[in-house]
Amino acid sequence: xxxxxxxxxxxxxxxxxxxxxxxxxxxxxxxxxxxxxxxxxxxxxxxxxxxxxxxxxxxxxxxxxxxxxxxxxxxxxxxxxxxxxxxxxxxxxxxxxxxxxxxxxxxxxxxxxxxxxxxxxxxxxxxxxxxxxxxxxxxxxxxxxxxxxxxxxxxxxxxxxxxxxxxxxxxxxxxxxxxxxxxxxxxxxxxxxxxxxxxxxxxxxxxxxxxxxxxxxxxxxxxxxxxxxxxxxxxxxxxxxxxxxxxxxxxxxxxxxxxxxxxxxxxxxx
Amino acid sequence: xxxxxxxxxxxxxxxxxxxxxxxxxxxxxxxxxxxxxxxxxxxxxxxxxxxxxxxxxxxxxxxxxxxxxxxxxxxxxxxxxxxxxxxxxxxxxxxxxxxxxxxxxxxxxxxxxxxxxxxxxxxxxxxxxxxxxxxxxxxxxxxxxxxxxxxxxxxxxxxxxxxxxxxxxxxxxxxxxxxxxxxxxxxxxxxxxxxxxxxxxxxxxxxxxxxxxxxxxxxxxxxxxxxxxxxxxxxxxxxxxxxxxxxxxxxxxxxxxxxxxxxxxxxxxxxxxxxxxxxxxxxxxxxxxxxxxxxxxxxxxxxxxxxxxxxxxxxxxxxxxxxxxxxxxxxxxxxxxxxxxxxxxxxxxxxxxxx
Numbered sequence: 200x201x202x203x204x205x206x207x208x209x210x211x212x213x214x215x216x217x218x219x220x221x222x223x224x225x226x227x228x229x230x231x232x233x234x235x236x237x238x239x240x241x242x243x244x245x246x247x248x249x250x251x252x253x254x255x256x257x258x259x260x261x262x263x264x265x266x267x268x269x270x271x272x273x274x275x276x277x278x279x280x281x282x283x284x285x286x287x288x289x290x291x292x293x294x295x296x297x298x299x300x301x302x303x304x305x306x307x308x309x310x311x312x313x314x315x316x317x318x319x320x321x322x323x324x325x326x327x328x329x330x331x332x333x334x335x336x337x338x339x340x341x342x343x344x345x346x347x348x349x350x351x352x353x354x355x356x357x358x359x360x361x362x363x364x365x366x367x368x369x370x371x372x373x374x375x376x377x378x379x380x381x382x383x384x385x386x387x388x389x390x391x392x393x394x395x396x397x398x399x400x401x402x403x404x405x406x407x408x409x410x411x412x413x414x415x416x417x418x419x420x421x422x423x424x425x426x427x428x429x430x431x432x433x434x435x436x437x438x439x440x441x442x443x444x445x446x447x448x449x450x451x452x453x454x455x456x457x458x459x460x461x462x463x464x465x466x467x468x469x
Numbered sequence: 470x471x472x473x474x475x476x477x478x479x480x481x482x483x484x485x486x487x488x489x490x491x492x493x494x495x496x497x498x499x500x501x502x503x504x505x506x507x508x509x510x511x512x513x514x515x516x517x518x519x520x521x522x523x524x525x526x527x528x529x530x531x532x533x534x535x536x537x538x539x540x541x542x543x544x545x546x547x548x549x550x551x552x553x554x555x556x557x558x559x560x561x562x563x564x565x566x567x568x569x570x571x572x573x574x575x576x577x578x579x580x581x582x583x584x585x586x587x588x589x590x591x592x593x594x595x596x597x598x599x600x601x602x603x604x605x606x607x608x609x610x611x612x613x614x615x616x617x618x619x620x621x622x623x624x625x626x627x628x629x630x631x632x633x634x635x636x637x638x639x640x641x642x643x644x645x646x647x648x649x650x651x652x653x654x655x656x657x658x659x660x661x662x663x664x665x666x667x668x669x670x671x672x673x674x675x676x677x678x679x680x681x682x683x684x685x686x687x688x689x690x691x692x693x694x695x696x697x698x699x700x701x702x703x704x705x706x707x708x709x710x711x712x713x714x715x716x717x718x719x720x721x722x723x724x725x726x727x728x729x730x731x732x733x734x735x736x737x738x739x740x741x742x743x744x745x746x747x748x749x750x751x752x753x754x755x756x757x758x759x760x761x762x763x764x765x766x767x768x769x770x771x772x773x774x775x776x777x778x779x780x781x782x783x784x785x786x787x788x789x790x791x792x793x794x795x796x797x798x799x800x801x802x803x804x805x806x807x808x809x810x811x812x813x814x815x816x817x818x819x820x821x822x823x824x
Contacts, residue, residue, distance in 0.1 A: 253713050277719030284717070287710050288563075292764045301707050305719035311703040311767075357718070 200228045203361055203392055204250060204280075209259035210416075211245050219245040221416035222259070227361065227394050232387045234403040235396045236427075237413030238437060243396045244365065246413065250394070251282050251363050263361075277305035281354035285365040287346075290338040295330065295349050296321055298338050302356030324355035328382065344375035351382060362386065362393040368402065380406045400457040404428055412436060428455040442466050479768055482761060486775045490545065493779060497541040497786045503533055510534075543679040544785055544798065545778035546687035547740040548750055552777020553694050554737035555751025556758070556770050560705035561729045562636060566813060568752035569737040572640050573617035575748070576647040578734075578741035581613020582606050583654045583668045607686050607742035614738035617647060618730055671745035674799015676785065683743040690739030695774055697732045701725055702766035709764075747781065747799045749806030754780050756813070 204227040211220040220242045227233055235243050248254045250261050252268050261268040263279060271279075281302070290298065302324070303317040325331040328348040333341055341349065347367060354362055364383060368376040376399065384406045387393050397403060403410055403424070410427040412420040414436040420427045427433075430443050442460040446453030460466060498511050514534040516522035525531050554569045562572075569575050585606040621643050625636035651672075658664040704725040707715040716722045737751065754777045755769065762768040784805075785798045796804070 248713075251717060253716055273716065273721045274719040277717065282714075282717035284710075284714050287714065290709055292759075293709065297765070301710070301718055304703065304707060307703070310699055 200230065202226050202228045204261070204263055204394075206246075206250055206261045207259055209246065209249055209256070209261070211242075211249060211254070211257050213245075218416055220249070223413070223416070223418055225250065225394075225411065225418075227392050229360070229390065229392050230387060231408050232384060232393045232395065232406060233409045233411055234407035235394060235411045235413060236398070236400060236403055237419075241413040241436075242416040243413055245416075247282075247363055247365055247394065247396055251280060252276055253282070274305040277357055277359070279359050280361040280363060281357040281359035283350050283354045283362060283364040283367060285367075285369060287350075293338045294334070295336050295338060295341065296325070296334040298349060299325060299334075299353045299356050302353035305357060320356050320358065321352075324352040325349075327355055328352040343370050344372075344378070347371060347375065347379050348382070351379075351386075355386070360391050362391060364393060364395040366396050366398070368397060368399055376402060377405075400428060400433075404454050404456055425455060428457055433457065439463070477762075479762055479772065482772065483775065486772075486779060490775060490779050490782075493783050493786055494538075494541045494545060496790075497544070497782060498534060498537040500786065500789055501533070501537050506530065506534065539681050539684050540676055540679045541782060542684040543687060543743055544676045544782045546684060546691055547676070547744045547747060548754075548777040548779070548781025549691045549774045550687055550694065550736040550740040550777070551747060551750040552754035552758075552773040552780065553691065553770065554733045554740070555777075556755040556766070556773040557694075557701075557705075557729050557733040557736075558751070559755050560766050560770075561708065561726065561733070563709055564636075565756060566637070566752075566810070566817065568748075569733065570746070570748050570751065571637065571644075573621050573643045573647060574614045574734055574737040575741055575746050575751075576644045576651070577617025578610040578614035578738035579671050579746050580617070580647050580651050580654075581609040581611070581738070582671055582742055582745075583651055584613070585609035586667045586671075587654050587658050587664055604686075607739060610742035611735060611738040614741070615731065615734040617643060618734050622726075622730065671741070672799075673797045674745040674747040674802070675797050676744055679743065687739045687743045690736050691774060694732050694736040695771065697728060698766075698770045701729050701732075702770055705729065705766040706764075745799055747802050749802040749809065750777055750781050752806060752813075753809055 204225075206223065206225040209220050209223045209225070210218070212218045223242065223246060225246060235246065237243050245254075249256055250268070252261075252271070252273075256269070263271060263276065268276070299321045300313060300317065303313060303320060304311075306317065307313065322331065322334070325334050328351045330345060330348040330352050333345055333349070338346075338349075350367075362383070367379045367383070371379065380395075380402050383393050383395060387408075395407075407424055409422065410420070410424055411418060412427055412432065419436050420432045428443075430441075433441060433443075440459060440461055440463065442458040442463040443455065444458070445455045495508055495511060499506050499508055510525070510530065511534055513522055514525060514531050517524055517531055518535065551569060554574065558567045558569060558572060558574070559565055585608075589605060621636065621640050624643070625632065625639040627635075655665065655668055658668065704715065704720050707718055707720050708722075708725070712722050715725075740747065755773055757780075758769045758772045758776050762772050781798065781802075784801060788796065788801055
């Protein structure tokens with residue numbers, strides 16, 4: 200397994216803020232779908248921004264493929280690593296296909312003129328994300344689920360092997376949550392790698408090849424799903440309002456699930 | 470609607486507007502306080518200047534045509550420069566209410582020019598052939614513009630994020646400081662008639678007595694600004710998703726910000742240096758152009774150049790043709806600019822209240 204991205208001893212303090220990260224190691228290899236979980240303020244977003252090269256590294260190091268991240272130019276880096284943001288401002292007067300074309304920026308020549316090849320990649324990316332039918336629509340008239348697919352299409356248009364995805368299922372209904380993760384898993388199976396931040400422990404259980412649990416800027420656990428999603432590891436981090444169970448696959452090896460529950464000892468409705 | 474606007478071919482607009490610009494330039498030369506000249510006579514005078522035709526019967530005629538030509542070209546250049554500056558600033562700050570004057574570019578440029586005039590003294594400084602002072606006022610104007618807009622951008626940015634309300638408020642505050650300094654210079658030079666008249670002309674925005682120097686200065690800035698467009702337009706489009714998003718897509722965001730600010734300051738300050746403060750053009754023209762070309766900067770910025778030239782020269786021509794020369798162009802523009810800004814605010818009220 201080739202390690203594509205590796206971070207060592209990352210620490211970060213925001214100006215007049217608390218220490219957001221405090222010595223974090225992180226790695227991402229081809230074929231991995233690493234889900235980063237942790238309570239609010241545990242440092243998940245800071246970790247993603249640092250490995251994406253969006254904020255300068257204060258302490259520690261990040262290696263992308265064969266060399267340190269700092270030695271990559273913005274455009275080179277964007278051809279290798281695509282970020283799927285959690286939030287975008289309203290973008291009226293912008294067509295979906297033009298938005299996705301933005302993913303081709305790092306591939307454009309000096310005159311920034313998009314070629315037929317660029318437009319073909321845009322169409323393919325939209326088709327891959329099942330969004331070709333909305334290509335001509337305006338960015339502010341599509342639904343939340345469509346918006347998420349368009350964001351992935353743009354990341355695919357970058358033709359990057361690494362996908363960094365920030366809370367992709369926020370404000371999506373359950374059906375679309377599953378679909379978004381299924382899409383990520385499919386892209387990873389096709390030879391990429393993904394780092395996904397989420398609060399949804401059960402989607403992590405279902406789709407992650409590895410889970411990284413952050414707590415107060417440190418790695419509290421990093422390993423396979425069955426290893427991390429256990430009461431011994433989660434309760435010190437998330438507190439006691441969680442109910443732990445596992446699906447029955449008839450052989451005692453079903454996937455674990457974790458539900459937010461006020462009184463887990465009495466799992467009944469009021 | 471929006472997608473159709475983004476697809477429409479623009480070359481018919483470029484051709485049509487170029488013809489319109491030529492017609493307005495010609496019309497402006499025909500019309501003037503020293504009498505109306507027939508268009509055919511103007512074209513003959515052009516031919517004479519190029520050595521293709523003989524001199525006019527009345528030798529004064531060729532001189533009048535020459536003077537009016539520089540005036541018209543200066544006005545067109547000033548409009549083009551201000552509109553381009555406005556388009557760049559609105560793109561950079563992702564805000565249609567931003568303009569060169571609001572961010573202090575115009576005020577800073579005027580302050581720089583006033584300082585230069587006060588130091589050099591005299592109204593005719595720009596008209597001296599090849600005098601080094603001819604470039605001194607525009608240079609000071611540019612430095613003043615760049616310093617002011619940088620100060621505004623710096624004060625309004627915290628942790629790499631520029632908040633729009635902060636930006637507008639800082640713009641107002643810095644503009645106040647600049648206006649104070651400007652008033653101080655005016656007050657100190659009040660006894661020197663030449664200097665105070667020259668400075669006063671800058672506050673009103675004037676196009677009278679413009680020479681080839683003025684046209685050359687402002688058009689050089691426009692050409693330099695236009696040359697930068699291919700290298701920042703796509704980037705400004707990507708800025709619409711926020712700076713971090715643009716950076717993730719591979720945009721060198723600090724390079725784009727610096728180049729755009731310097732270009733906006735260069736074009737606006739050149740305009741202020743040759744014609745004084747003229748409001749409204751930088752705010753209005755990008756809005757009008759977006760109705761035609763959509764919001765893609767690759768499409769709208771080049772059209773801003775042409776549209777701005779037509780807009781300022783056309784407004785000036787229309788005023789002189791309809792009412793005679795009543796108001797200085799700067800005053801005319803301010804009369805329209807205030808109400809337009811109010812209208813834009815009302816139209817964007819919902820968006821503005823969310824800041």
